[in-house]
Amino acid sequence: MAYDRYVAICQPLHYGTLLGSRACVHMAAAAWGTGFLNAALHTANTLSLPLCQGNAVGQFFCEIPQILKLSCSRAYLREIWLLVLGTFLGFGCFVSVLLSYVQIFRAVLRIPSEQGRHKAFSTCLPHLAVVSLFVSTGMFAYLKPPSISSTSLDLVVTVLYAVVPPAVNPLIYSMRNQELKGALKKMMQSGVSQKQ
Template structure:
């Protein structure tokens, strides 16, 4: 892989040139990062300790929280360190590792969000069939299938990207190594790489987004038929935030990855990237779990058990 490139390291961009603004953004990213870790860690602990939460919904919430802790750790800590220290260089091997981990995490995130949309659809629209459809075996199989699919896609994308020659520049126009930014630096023919990205987007991201959209349309249409206004409001307050986060994740990612390079603005790309790299892991615990009464009760039990009793 190292022999296929004329550069030995890359240099990442920073959000701002002035040190004061870099420090401010670094502190902001650090707080969001720590909040993401704390929120997701709480979900993992309570869904593991409380046996009442041993249901498919919380099984996927736990998996999503584990994934989000890794997902946000791929980009946020390095971005904070770079802004604080102005240490912008990253080795080719380190860049390849970041591309692989980010591609893997993003792919699994997309599929987990899709599975969770299906879980909510079955629970609301087909409650009598829920135990049969969303059984434990199905949940485990879907999780393993998501991991395997993402592993294959991330491996192929990483291998194809670092087969290219990078001889034009070694300054990556981004705060982390991602495929579109690296393709712009290559002096090789990148048609096959772009085609692979497009096919992946249509095959995985496009189909998952369509499935999620259809699931929530059916959920909302079912909720509208509920005669009790209070129950309808509760369902809407749960579904709408999910839809907002999913749209932020998909739309910002699609814009950055597939817009024409002729209209590229580095700051704009980096700002939009925050909405699919750092924001979802921070908001997911709040939207999916911490607004849930069962999760709140479980958190109180855990705090009482481990702190007050001692």
């Protein structure tokens, strides 16, 4: 998404050639392939861990740090290395998004009209807010020291990075649709008039 915004704002005349169907297929295949490989490695490694503290995880879905708390062998060191690999992959994506947005903001600030800058920022800032929420809460969940770990805190952080960004994304992007804005405004006005 960051690359799409970068090309749309910084190189709008080349959008069709840089982000054609072939480029989109390659980017999607790379993202899906990397995600599948990362998930397969974690799953295979996690299933090989012996659990000596029961098998009840204090979450509503299994997360690697929660499963590592139940492990009683030195085999968890393999999982730590996989987490380090995942962190480097995530950091690479984060740097890519960051560099894209630096270029985008530089280009937007050079737009002479206020309306043009507003339109460009309105397409980028919601995406940046969702990505920031996902990255910051995900980093906190996986990199926080065990001393500040509690079941309720872990649950809240997990919901913030696993549930909120996917739920908010469609709302943010659909709110740019003028017809949806008009319908929502009409619905809110009718709700206010019914209360009076």
